Amino acid sequence: MSLRYEEIAEIMKIIDSSSCDELIVETGDVKLVVRRNGAHGASPPIERPLAASAASSAVAAPRPASPAPVAQQEKIEAGSGKLEITAPMVGTFYRAPSPDAPAFVELGSVVKKGQPLCLIEVMKLFTTINSEFDGRIVQIGAENGELVEYGRVLFVIEPA
Amino acid sequence: MDKFPARAGTIPVSWFETIGSTNAEALTRAARGERGPLFIAAERQSAGRGRRGRAWISEPGNLHATLLIADPAPPAVSPQLCFVAALALHDAVLDGCAGLAPTRLKLKWPNDLLLDGAKTAGILIEGTALADNRIAVAIGFGVNCKHHPSDTPFPATDLARAGSDLSPVSLLAKLGMRMEERLKEWNRGEGFSATRAAWLLRGQGIGDEIEVRLPQRNLNGIFESINEQGELVLRRPDGERQAISAGDIFPLNAKAG
Numbered sequence: 001m002s003l004r005y006e007e008i009a010e011i012m013k014i015i016d017s018s019s020c021d022e023l024i025v026e027t028g029d030v031k032l033v034v035r036r037n038g039a040h041g042a043s044p045p046i047e048r049p050l051a052a053s054a055a056s057s058a059v060a061a062p063r064p065a066s067p068a069p070v071a072q073q074e075k076i077e078a079g080s081g082k083l084e085i086t087a088p089m090v091g092t093f094y095r096a097p098s099p100d101a102p103a104f105v106e107l108g109s110v111v112k113k114g115q116p117l118c119l120i121e122v123m124k125l126f127t128t129i130n131s132e133f134d135g136r137i138v139q140i141g142a143e144n145g146e147l148v149e150y151g152r153v154l155f156v157i158e159p160a
Numbered sequence: 161m162d163k164f165p166a167r168a169g170t171i172p173v174s175w176f177e178t179i180g181s182t183n184a185e186a187l188t189r190a191a192r193g194e195r196g197p198l199f200i201a202a203e204r205q206s207a208g209r210g211r212r213g214r215a216w217i218s219e220p221g222n223l224h225a226t227l228l229i230a231d232p233a234p235p236a237v238s239p240q241l242c243f244v245a246a247l248a249l250h251d252a253v254l255d256g257c258a259g260l261a262p263t264r265l266k267l268k269w270p271n272d273l274l275l276d277g278a279k280t281a282g283i284l285i286e287g288t289a290l291a292d293n294r295i296a297v298a299i300g301f302g303v304n305c306k307h308h309p310s311d312t313p314f315p316a317t318d319l320a321r322a323g324s325d326l327s328p329v330s331l332l333a334k335l336g337m338r339m340e341e342r343l344k345e346w347n348r349g350e351g352f353s354a355t356r357a358a359w360l361l362r363g364q365g366i367g368d369e370i371e372v373r374l375p376q377r378n379l380n381g382i383f384e385s386i387n388e389q390g391e392l393v394l395r396r397p398d399g400e401r402q403a404i405s406a407g408d409i410f411p412l413n414a415k416a417g
Contacts, residue, residue: 088235088293090389092375092406098213121406122239123270123390124211127287127295145375147405150236 083133085155091122093142093154103144109137110160117155120148134160164329168199168336171227176202181209182226183286186298189228190288195296196228201332208302210284211408221306222318223328227339230296237349238287238295239405240390243359245283245299246271248342250362252334253281253303256326257319264322266364268314269383269392269409273303274364278317280304303331314410356386369412370394372404379404380412 087093095103095118104116111117111131120127139156142148164175179185179202186200202225205218218224227245232238246267253273254262266274273281281303287295304318305328319326346355360366365383372379372394381394384401391403 088289088295089239090236090405091239094212094375101213121212123242123406124283125239125242125285125287125297126211127235127238128289130289 081159082138083135083157083159084153085117085129085132085157087120087148087150087152087154088129089120089122089127090150091120091127091148093144093146093148094119094121094126095140095144105137105155107137107140111135111137111157129154131155131157133157136160164201165333168332168334169338169340171197171199171336171340173199173201173225173332173336176200178202178204178206179224180207181205181300182224183209183284183298183300186226186228186300187286187288187296190230190290190296190298194228195230198228199225199332199336200228201225201328203328209300210282210302216282216284216302217307217309218302219307221328223301223303223305223331223335225301225328225332225335227299227301228296229299230290231294232297232343233346233348235287235289235293235295237352237389238297239285240346240349240352240355241285241297241299242271242283243352243355243386243390244342244346245285245301245339246273247355247358247362248335248338249273249281249283249301249303251338251342252331253319253326255334255338256331257322257324260322260324265362267359267362268364269386270390272314275317275319275322277364278308278315279312280308280317280319301335303328305331313408352388352390356388356390360386365409365411371410371412373408373410374404374406383409 097119104118105111111134113131113134115131116128117131118129120129135157137155138158141153141155148154165173167173182200182202182205203220205216205224208216208218208224210216232241250265250267250273253265254260264276268274268279271283272279281301284300285297286300287297289295304316305326306318306320308316308318345351366385368383369380370383372392379394379402381396384393384395387393387403391405392409394402394404396402
């Protein structure tokens, strides 16, 4: 048997209104796995705000000097007219140029247009994402080492 | 040392005796408005770099070259350049190593070149955003022609071990030509199915059990294929398939111990 589009849409609605992060439905030879945004397979959101283990044998990432919030999103209140920096591609989000280097920016950092904010790695392409605005970082939308989707809001900037 | 040619294929080459990093130089030029295509090549790098800030040992006698291209494709498909570059390098090394059996040269996902199972070249692509949602990319090639490091997590080798006397200058000339061919085949991403098929023919470890090392955890499974985006398709022990967009892979067979 197979699942119809309507049935999948219904399942999506159910998980959307529930508190589940993951739902697995198996009927005959069909297996449907539904996960919420953050619960994406390659990079669950449950880990530390800054991953302590780095890829391969590279040096482990140091803890940030100031304690980072445990929540998935870091946020401080901003006025109206906030500007967003979104992910131009799917990939792994890095807040620092290398595991043992300090983050490009922190919450509250004042940034200039063109200033590097983060890296996104896909395959072995590392793309530096630069600020498109002068302003102050009021939200960081992903954790170091997290897999981000295309269009994900990475930073919210309050214009200067 | 051979004479430094002004071009590789039709691509201009800017040669340096010593430089910090050919990728860094290419990105600096991109920031100043250079659009390429242009090769930056150096006999020696004093600060050669690999993935995630790892050092790349850069001895004279090896090839250190970066190809700068502005707006190679829409950003979302630009990571496929990993495969384009890996194929061009595979082609160029075979061109330059007469008598080397093609089956001895494999590609490790996404873009390391392996000789008899050991790493003999790496490719690191760094992108920087331009205006209007375009990017410029610096495709850095590090090829162990005569030397290789000994203290690496994955075994390394060099082309001289296979009896090759290919010089960096000669290799770059071939790489320029092959890169132009493979870029044309890829056609800004529209020809990725041909790129993917060519990569799969040369891919190392397809069908084997591997470990994928991610920033936050490691995953085991069977390396089934690469998908239409170039992501590694991993079949987990529970049968579920997972697409991996970035990570280091290691074989898990007994021999690799």
